[in-house]
Amino acid sequence: QAYSNASKHVAVLAFPYGTHAAPLLNLICQLSDACPDTMFSFLSTQQSNSSTFQMKLDKVKPFNVWDGLPEGYVFKGNPRDPVDYFLKAAPGNFTEVLDEVVAGTGKPIDCLITDAFYAFGADIADELNVPWVALWTAGPRALFVHVDTDIIRQQVGTNGPQDKALDFLPDFSAIRVADLPDGITSGEFDAPLLALFHKMGPALSRATAIAANSYEDLDNTVVNMLKLRFNMYLNVGPSNLVSSSTVNDSHGCLDWLSKHEPASVAYISFGTVMEPPPQELQALCEALEESEFPFLWSFRGSPEKQLPSGFLERTSSKGKIVPWAPQQKILEHPSVGVFVSHGGWNSVLESICGGVPMICRPFFGDQGLNTRTVEAIWGFGLGLEGGTLTKEGAMKALKLTLRSQQGKQLRDRIRPQKELAYNAVKPNGSSVENFKTLVKVVSNN
Ligand code: U2F
Numbered sequence: 001q002a003y004s005n006a007s008k009h010v011a012v013l014a015f016p017y018g019t020h021a022a023p024l025l026n027l028i029c030q031l032s033d034a035c036p037d038t039m040f041s042f043l044s045t046q047q048s049n050s051s052t053f054q055m056k057l058d059k060v061k062p063f064n065v066w067d068g069l070p071e072g073y074v075f076k077g078n079p080r081d082p083v084d085y086f087l088k089a090a091p092g093n094f095t096e097v098l099d100e101v102v103a104g105t106g107k108p109i110d111c112l113i114t115d116a117f118y119a120f121g122a123d124i125a126d127e128l129n130v131p132w133v134a135l136w137t138a139g140p141r142a143l144f145v146h147v148d149t150d151i152i153r154q155q156v157g158t159n160g161p162q163d164k165a166l167d168f169l170p171d172f173s174a175i176r177v178a179d180l181p182d183g184i185t186s187g188e189f190d191a192p193l194l195a196l197f198h199k200m201g202p203a204l205s206r207a208t209a210i211a212a213n214s215y216e217d218l219d220n221t222v223v224n225m226l227k228l229r230f231n232m233y234l235n236v237g238p239s240n241l242v243s244s245s246t247v248n249d250s251h252g253c254l255d256w257l258s259k260h261e262p263a264s265v266a267y268i269s270f271g272t273v274m275e276p277p278p279q280e281l282q283a284l285c286e287a288l289e290e291s292e293f294p295f296l297w298s299f300r301g302s303p304e305k306q307l308p309s310g311f312l313e314r315t316s317s318k319g320k321i322v323p324w325a326p327q328q329k330i331l332e333h334p335s336v337g338v339f340v341s342h343g344g345w346n347s348v349l350e351s352i353c354g355g356v357p358m359i360c361r362p363f364f365g366d367q368g369l370n371t372r373t374v375e376a377i378w379g380f381g382l383g384l385e386g387g388t389l390t391k392e393g394a395m396k397a398l399k400l401t402l403r404s405q406q407g408k409q410l411r412d413r414i415r416p417q418k419e420l421a422y423n424a425v426k427p428n429g430s431s432v433e434n435f436k437t438l439v440k441v442v443s444n445n
Pocket residue numbers: 017018019020137138269270271272273274298323324325326327328343344345346347348350364365366367
């Protein structure tokens with residue numbers, strides 16, 4: 001077997017929620033191609049592994065760790081709950097399986113790669129006496145505010161005014177306290193995920209290297225500040241441009257798009273974790289119905305039960321709703337004119353690569369910060385008045401992006417970013433060169 005015949009062994013600890021494990025596995029597949037004599041043991045929960053591993057891989061093997069959920073646990077709607085249970089079980093759930101893998105294969109660990117959330121990676125790597133590589137799956141600005149949490153708290157206090165600008169940090173004057181992820185200046189600081197975020201900054205300064213799913217030219221000032229704080233900060237993305245995933249279009253989204261005019265369709269997806277609350281779904285549906293723009297919606301849940309009665313029938317000639325869509329390909333399709341999104345980092349990158357302006361309705365974590373950055377710093381998208389979806393707000397944003405001169409300006413601003421993203425992954429591009437450095441770290445030479 002190729003996996004256990006390899007001479008080097010890399011252990012990988014994934015974060016099993018949101019879109020974290022998939023970009024980590026993409027990076028590991030790339031590393032596996034570049035390091036033919038290395039086997040990778042990829043540890044995540046069973047649920048995460050079964051959705052991330054679409055096919056059997058030669059030298060990358062999944063191992064399941066305990067998800068930490070109490071017996072009979074029922075999800076009550078707060079996406080942070082399962083994460084906090086999982087983190088209470090970590091890192092013990094990981095180290096237990098890691099020990100079994102080493103015993104079973106007879107191959108000691110030569111390098112540890114983890115999601116950057118895992119501050120405990122620093123101690124595990126020290127104990128194993130191996131390099132630690134952390135993958136940051138979100139944007140540089142989100143990492144920066146976690147790393148500089150204490151400075152931000154000193155300046156604005158905790159639970160202070162929401163409209164205060166972070167003008168004491170370079171290139172942050174357009175960002176307000178309200179845009180910050182939970183746990184920086186407000187939230188339950190002792191909750192496992194938020195406490196882990198606070199430990200992340202000091203821990204990451206012990207990492208041999210941090211790889212990030214972004215490219216050098218996006219948020220360059222912030223990237224340069226991060227480089228000063230860490231041993232090695234390597235942008236190796238966008239992940240969607242460097243991985244070779246297969247396209248699953250079982251619902252015929254691409255054919256459907258081809259029947260539409262250029263830049264005329266609103267693509268809607270609020271990521272993998274949640275949909276807006278009922279009154280906002282209602283508002284968005286009313287806006288779509290009244291404005292009559294064609295729309296393609298990747299919907300988590302049951303549209304029949306959750307969308308207003310009669311909506312599906314009344315909009316069947318204008319809209320298409322699917323449970324899963326080939327998002328990256330959709331955003332590259334010329335018919336798509338705007339992306340109505342939650343502002344998750346992968347969605348932001350895929351929108352840039354497709355050259356599609358965004359309308360963002362953020363929910364949690366880095367999404368508010370991404371939304372504000374898209375709107376006020378990069379200028380290729382919009383937030384919503386009051387931060388939530390109303391019928392009027394959604395109609396205004398759809399009309400602006402799909403029909404107005406301002407919409408054209410948004411598109412003009414995203415185009416140069418698209419070019420920079422593609423340049424980064426060309427031969428000798430910055431992400432390609434950074435990846436070569438990463439290969440040296442991982443293969444220890
Ligand atoms: C968490 O992100 P999410 O999973 O909620 O959202 P994204 O980062 O935008 O990633 C969604 C991915 O799922 C893909 C899509 C993205 O790659 O192309 N997808 C798809 O292929 N088809 C569909 O129908 C729907 C989605 C978290 F919530 C965010 O705040 C973080 O920024 C993010 C990264 O750390 O993880």
